[in-house]
Each structure stands twice: as structure tokens, then as C-alpha cells.
Amino acid sequence: MTTLWRLTALSDFATLADVVERLDEAHPAVALSWAIFEESDGARLDVLFQSMPDEAAFRRASGLAEDILVEFGPLPEEDWVRLSLQGLKPVEGGRFTLFGAHDRDAVAAGQIGIEIEAGPAFGTGHHGTTRGCLIAFSEMLDAGADPKTVFDLGCGTAVLAIAAAKALPAAEVLASDIDPEAVDESTENCTKNATPGIDCFVAEGLDHAKLAGRQFELVFANILAGPLVELAPGVADILAPGGKVILSGLLTEQEAMVRTAYEAAGLTVHRQPPLEGWETLVATKG
The missing domain is CATH 3.40.50.150 (Vaccinia Virus protein VP39)
Incomplete structure (x- = not known):
């Protein structure tokens, strides 16, 4: 598996939301995926790359201001999903609920529960692609x-x-x-x-x-x-x-x-x- 790289930026939620909007509109895409997480003192933006990112190019594409410090480095294959899921809750996609072992009691009546732990393979349900597939399947x-x-x-x-x-x-x-x-x-x-x-x-x-x-x-x-x-x-x-x-x-x-x-x-x-x-x-x- 290819080692991924993660770039992290800390700021207020509104500022980082503007960055995400720019990333959503960028063509071609400048990263594999990105997500904002609310923190006690603001918000955190995590961006995953296929290889070591060019910080200057990323700032130009995303509009991330120079005064917002970033940290980035290689993310071990066995850890990148687990780290990206810290603090996330069970996810519903149509009639399905995906959860970790610690949330086995979180599946609502009538939902089909699927237990998936964070691991090296892609597909935990917290990503829009997996949820989109589950929703489409539910509609079928x-x-x-x-x-x-x-x-x-x-x-x-x-x-x-x-x-x-x-x-x-x-x-x-x-x-x-x-x-x-x-x-x-x-x-x-x-x-x-x-x-x-x-x-x-x-x-x-x-x-x-x-x-x-x-x-x-x-x-x-x-x-x-x-x-x-x-x-x-x-x-x-x-x-x-x-x-x-x-x-x-x-x-x-x-x-x-x-x-x-x-x-x-x-x-x-x-x-x-x-x-x-x-x-x-x-x-x-x-």
C-alpha cells in the first residue's frame, strides 16, 4: 500500500470551512480527501495526500492564509483511518448504521448494523463515498x-x-x-x-x-x-x-x-x- 501524507491546519471553523469550499471546487483535485473537526478551542482541518504535498501549491489552491500554520508528514498505513476517525460517531447510510465495537448499542431499531473498526483498508462509512453507496442501495x-x-x-x-x-x-x-x-x-x-x-x-x-x-x-x-x-x-x-x-x-x-x-x-x-x-x-x- 502507498504511504499517505496528512496535512493538519488549526483555525476557527468558518475560516477552515472556506478552505474546504475552495478544495471542493478545485480542478483537478489537489488531495485525496479532507475533513473539518470541531475542537474545544476552534477547528482542525485534516487533508490526506497520495504523496508528500507541496505546501505552497496547496495554499494557492485552497486559499489557506500564510498566517495559518500547518503540519504535515507521512501517515503510517496501519494508522491513517484510525486517526481520521478519532471522535467520530456511528454513521447512518440509508437503512444501514456503521459502528465500532464501542458503539454496539448505538444501532437504532429497524436499522441494519455493520461493525467496522478503523483499519488499514478504506471503507469505514464515515466517508461520503461509502455513505453514498449505502444510501443508493437502500433506495433500491x-x-x-x-x-x-x-x-x-x-x-x-x-x-x-x-x-x-x-x-x-x-x-x-x-x-x-x-x-x-x-x-x-x-x-x-x-x-x-x-x-x-x-x-x-x-x-x-x-x-x-x-x-x-x-x-x-x-x-x-x-x-x-x-x-x-x-x-x-x-x-x-x-x-x-x-x-x-x-x-x-x-x-x-x-x-x-x-x-x-x-x-x-x-x-x-x-x-x-x-x-x-x-x-x-x-x-x-x-
């Missing part, structure tokens, strides 16, 4: 959808696969990730959530014997805009007629590019309301 279920075959492409922590297995106990659910560490964590999460029937395996994109000749009624693809575009023809091929794919991991400025790729692959694309600058698309075959 509310509309009467009952897919019997589900595939979580780039599963991370297997949050979405677990949601499918819990909501659709009769469905066959597969989950893959390019990272063996993520697949190990996914397998542990499936056991923890009493969904051991999910088949988790390592695969690069759609290249795996378990996927050869297969079609699925529902596919989750919460990855990144570039891979989503590259995989569009293959995702269309593995969708059964009438099947749907829930796409996320893309910023608002990347939405048109991803939507165009899936429309070109023959799918009808519906845009969900954005969450925190992140987009979720639902594409249907036929």
Missing part, C-alpha cells in the same frame, strides 16, 4: 429490488458486501480487492458481522477466474474515477440484463467523465445527490 431496496447475485469490486473493508449480505440473505455475494491486506481485513469483517458466506478474493480489476463468464444483478464499485472509467466496458459486460452498478469514489468535477464512460458502455446513468463533494452514480443495463 425500498423500491423492491431483490438481486440474487452481488459483486463488490474494490471492496476495501467489505462494508458494501456485508450490507448486501445482511439485507439480501438469499443472495450470492462476492467481493474482491487488488490489495491482499484489504482482502484479509474483509474476511475478518465478514466473520465479525456473521456474513461468512461472502466470497472475498484478491483480483486486479475484473481479471479473475471467479468472474469469468459471470453476470451480476448488482455491482458495487466504490474505487476512484480513473479505474472506474477504465473498467466501464468490463463492468457493463458483467452486469446481467436489468442489473445495476453503484459507482462512487469520484469527486463532483469527475462526475461527467465517469457518467460519459458508462453511457458509452450502453448503460443508463442516474446521479445521486452529492455528499461532501463526492458523487454516487447508479447505472442500469437495459
Whole structure:
């Protein structure tokens, strides 16, 4: 896994909110993700980067004033999600509630609980992309959808696969990730959530014997805009007629590019309301 870098800035909430608004509008995106946390004496902005950030370039893109001091450094792979979740509470996404072990009593009646601890793999539910997928999936279920075959492409922590297995106990659910560490964590999460029937395996994109000749009624693809575009023809091929794919991991400025790729692959694309600058698309075959 690539070591990420975290930049931290402390100021008042309104000032940092203006910075986040600039980051949301920046094209191309200048960082992987960003979030504001309220502190006792103000607010903290955490920004995650794929590699060591250029502080001057970041200040220009974000409008962060020179008198606001920043700290940044490499974030150990095993710690970055855990650190970013300090102080966060259980998260609801449609009919699903994601929680850590310390919040097992926080799931409201009627909600489907999914226990996910902070760890090295992406997909804790506190990010707009994961929540967007869960909300879109919930809306499908509310509309009467009952897919019997589900595939979580780039599963991370297997949050979405677990949601499918819990909501659709009769469905066959597969989950893959390019990272063996993520697949190990996914397998542990499936056991923890009493969904051991999910088949988790390592695969690069759609290249795996378990996927050869297969079609699925529902596919989750919460990855990144570039891979989503590259995989569009293959995702269309593995969708059964009438099947749907829930796409996320893309910023608002990347939405048109991803939507165009899936429309070109023959799918009808519906845009969900954005969450925190992140987009979720639902594409249907036929």
C-alpha cells in the first residue's frame, strides 16, 4: 500500500470551512480527501495526500492564509483511518448504521448494523463515498429490488458486501480487492458481522477466474474515477440484463467523465445527490 501524507491546519471553523469550499471546487483535485473537526478551542482541518504535498501549491489552491500554520508528514498505513476517525460517531447510510465495537448499542431499531473498526483498508462509512453507496442501495431496496447475485469490486473493508449480505440473505455475494491486506481485513469483517458466506478474493480489476463468464444483478464499485472509467466496458459486460452498478469514489468535477464512460458502455446513468463533494452514480443495463 502507498504511504499517505496528512496535512493538519488549526483555525476557527468558518475560516477552515472556506478552505474546504475552495478544495471542493478545485480542478483537478489537489488531495485525496479532507475533513473539518470541531475542537474545544476552534477547528482542525485534516487533508490526506497520495504523496508528500507541496505546501505552497496547496495554499494557492485552497486559499489557506500564510498566517495559518500547518503540519504535515507521512501517515503510517496501519494508522491513517484510525486517526481520521478519532471522535467520530456511528454513521447512518440509508437503512444501514456503521459502528465500532464501542458503539454496539448505538444501532437504532429497524436499522441494519455493520461493525467496522478503523483499519488499514478504506471503507469505514464515515466517508461520503461509502455513505453514498449505502444510501443508493437502500433506495433500491425500498423500491423492491431483490438481486440474487452481488459483486463488490474494490471492496476495501467489505462494508458494501456485508450490507448486501445482511439485507439480501438469499443472495450470492462476492467481493474482491487488488490489495491482499484489504482482502484479509474483509474476511475478518465478514466473520465479525456473521456474513461468512461472502466470497472475498484478491483480483486486479475484473481479471479473475471467479468472474469469468459471470453476470451480476448488482455491482458495487466504490474505487476512484480513473479505474472506474477504465473498467466501464468490463463492468457493463458483467452486469446481467436489468442489473445495476453503484459507482462512487469520484469527486463532483469527475462526475461527467465517469457518467460519459458508462453511457458509452450502453448503460443508463442516474446521479445521486452529492455528499461532501463526492458523487454516487447508479447505472442500469437495459
